[in-house]
Amino acid sequence: MLHFADRLAESVHQCGNPVCLGIDPRWESLPRSIRESHDASSLESIAHAFAVFGLRVLELVGDRVPVIKPQAAFFEACGPDGLRALQAILERCRQMKRVTILDAKRGDIAGTATAYADAAFAGIPVEGHILPVWDADALTVNPYLGRDALEPFLQSARQSQRGVFVLVRTSNPGAGLFQDLRCDGRPLYEHVGQAVANWNHESIGECGYGDVGAVVGATHPRELMELRAQMPEVWFLIPGYGAQGGSADDVRHGLRGDGLGAIVNSSRGLTFPFAPDDPNWESAIRDATTRMIEALRPR
Amino acid sequence: MLHFADRLAESVHQCGNPVCLGIDPRWESLPRSIRESHDASSLESIAHAFAVFGLRVLELVGDRVPVIKPQAAFFEACGPDGLRALQAILERCRQMKRVTILDAKRGDIAGTATAYADAAFAGIPVEGHILPVWDADALTVNPYLGRDALEPFLQSARQSQRGVFVLVRTSNPGAGLFQDLRCDGRPLYEHVGQAVANWNHESIGECGYGDVGAVVGATHPRELMELRAQMPEVWFLIPGYGAQGGSADDVRHGLRGDGLGAIVNSSRGLTFPFAPDDPNWESAIRDATTRMIEALRPR
Numbered sequence: 001m002l003h004f005a006d007r008l009a010e011s012v013h014q015c016g017n018p019v020c021l022g023i024d025p026r027w028e029s030l031p032r033s034i035r036e037s038h039d040a041s042s043l044e045s046i047a048h049a050f051a052v053f054g055l056r057v058l059e060l061v062g063d064r065v066p067v068i069k070p071q072a073a074f075f076e077a078c079g080p081d082g083l084r085a086l087q088a089i090l091e092r093c094r095q096m097k098r099v100t101i102l103d104a105k106r107g108d109i110a111g112t113a114t115a116y117a118d119a120a121f122a123g124i125p126v127e128g129h130i131l132p133v134w135d136a137d138a139l140t141v142n143p144y145l146g147r148d149a150l151e152p153f154l155q156s157a158r159q160s161q162r163g164v165f166v167l168v169r170t171s172n173p174g175a176g177l178f179q180d181l182r183c184d185g186r187p188l189y190e191h192v193g194q195a196v197a198n199w200n201h202e203s204i205g206e207c208g209y210g211d212v213g214a215v216v217g218a219t220h221p222r223e224l225m226e227l228r229a230q231m232p233e234v235w236f237l238i239p240g241y242g243a244q245g246g247s248a249d250d251v252r253h254g255l256r257g258d259g260l261g262a263i264v265n266s267s268r269g270l271t272f273p274f275a276p277d278d279p280n281w282e283s284a285i286r287d288a289t290t291r292m293i294e295a296l297r298p299r
Numbered sequence: 300m301l302h303f304a305d306r307l308a309e310s311v312h313q314c315g316n317p318v319c320l321g322i323d324p325r326w327e328s329l330p331r332s333i334r335e336s337h338d339a340s341s342l343e344s345i346a347h348a349f350a351v352f353g354l355r356v357l358e359l360v361g362d363r364v365p366v367i368k369p370q371a372a373f374f375e376a377c378g379p380d381g382l383r384a385l386q387a388i389l390e391r392c393r394q395m396k397r398v399t400i401l402d403a404k405r406g407d408i409a410g411t412a413t414a415y416a417d418a419a420f421a422g423i424p425v426e427g428h429i430l431p432v433w434d435a436d437a438l439t440v441n442p443y444l445g446r447d448a449l450e451p452f453l454q455s456a457r458q459s460q461r462g463v464f465v466l467v468r469t470s471n472p473g474a475g476l477f478q479d480l481r482c483d484g485r486p487l488y489e490h491v492g493q494a495v496a497n498w499n500h501e502s503i504g505e506c507g508y509g510d511v512g513a514v515v516g517a518t519h520p521r522e523l524m525e526l527r528a529q530m531p532e533v534w535f536l537i538p539g540y541g542a543q544g545g546s547a548d549d550v551r552h553g554l555r556g557d558g559l560g561a562i563v564n565s566s567r568g569l570t571f572p573f574a575p576d577d578p579n580w581e582s583a584i585r586d587a588t589t590r591m592i593e594a595l596r597p598r
Contacts, residue, residue: 124342
């Protein structure tokens with residue numbers, strides 16, 4: 001298997017766009033036809049509806065985008081059955097040869113971090129066997145616990161040619177409460193960004209990017225521009241496009257001149273661009289994907 | 300149901316000790332008798348072994364300690380079946396009327412945070428029903444994303460009389476990389492601690508403590524003492540006792556004069572105080588629990 005950064009670059013090249021399709025299923029937003037054939041009083045049935053919807057979205061537009069990012073929270077909210085739905089979606093993505101990011105924002109120390117990481121990537125080692133769990137290409141992680149807490153994620157990722165995306169500057173309105181605190185003359189998120197750039201530099205692929213990415217919200221274009229300059233070898237995962245307010249012009253600051261360097265996520269904007277009663281929801285999803293691809297086309 | 304802080308205080312009073320029993324199952328540490336009756340090549344069987352072991356630990360010592368804290372990572376590492384094991388353990392804790400903390404260190408924004416929180420606490424609301432998922436009394440959360448990202452956790456917790464424990468100063472050796480950065484004249488963890496104290500002050504129970512706790516490692520006794528003074532109304536969850544190096548004298552700095560204010564976690568030290576081949580593992584667990592209770596007895 002290729003270096004994670006190279007697989008990501010290849011996938012973006014092949015699709016000709018940097019779109020990351022976020023799969024964040026919510027019962028109340030599902031098409032009426034799917035809700036009507038499931039039972040809202042059973043988590044098992046809701047989880048099944050999430051799988052049916054997610055797999056249909058992949059059929060509709062999955063081959064047009066380079067990256068798919070399921071949000072663990074919505075699947076976890078259905079309990080064990082929800083996580084089976086998540087497995088089904090990740091498996092279909094692998095069959096379609098899409099790069100997958102499990103958006104779980106994990107972070108813990110030592111052996112606990114290893115358990116999260118091995119589950120996310122190649123699988124957990126038990127008595128000489130490797131047992132796959134989520135088998136995603138990348139995982140989002142939280143930096144607050146420091147390098148030794150991130151180390152098990154990096155090790156597990158590198159052993160299996162996967163990647164991590166570290167939260168640097170998140171897309172929520174209140175992100176600055178701690179992230180913007182000035183520490184030794186510059187904001188905390190820049191310290192985190194510098195650490196990410198250093199960790200990333202330890203493993204650079206043929207494409208010139210490394211395997212430790214940064215999550216930087218589209219809703220902060222100035223910070224995005226500064227971080228792009230500070231971290232030229234780092235892949236960015238940019239949330240906040242569309243529904244959260246980030247525009248195509250905003251996210252362009254995250255791309256390098258070669259058209260690489262950033263993937264731009266949209267979840268609700270791509271998967272729920274329809275009223276729940278709209279019978280034409282499938283074409284709405286196709287059209288929303290086309291519009292986002294067009295909007296982000298290199299000028 | 301009582302305010303979370305009051306239930307915690309009552310549980311500590313009744314047991315006469317502040318021990319938090321961490322359940323972090325690892326296949327290679329399980330007693331030989333449990334491993335031999337399970338299949339190491341199947342995640343379903345490993346998950347079943349985790350449930351058998353965890354439930355037996357609860358039978359052995361669960362009624363002697365006020366708080367039980369399962370670590371989500373080790374259950375998640377077994378996939379959906381692992382999470383069924385987690386549910387079984389949490390359910391038994393409820394039957395035993397123990398206070399439970401789901402140690403998952405979650406953190407995300409807006410509706411995603413709500414999904415994590417509702418699942419952790421009372422359940423997810425769907426078309427007028429509430430569907431329980433983990434039904435824990437408290438959840439550990441990561442502060443890096445800021446107040447608006449923590450808000451859904453606080454809201455969901457308060458609606459159902461539950462609590463959150465925010466990471467302030469973690470117990471790992473490299474915790475200081477970002478947590479100790481000096482921001483406007485004091486370390487980042489003190490800024491986080493101050494924010495936690497403020498949020499906590501919004502909802503104080505009869506006992507004088509609130510529903511937003513702080514995770515502060517036993518491995519940093521000086522910081523623990525300072526934070527205790529800075530946050531008198533905040534319940535501390537103190538990891539790092541025992542296997543990670545924190546002593547009874549270290550953690551005493553986290554307790555207030557009334558014997559309340561902190562719960563002290565041990566996971567490996569209480570649940571795996573035996574060699575995997577030791578047939579007397581059950582009495583080893585009983586003895587380790589007795590020793591920790593004695594060591595932390597008020598002087």
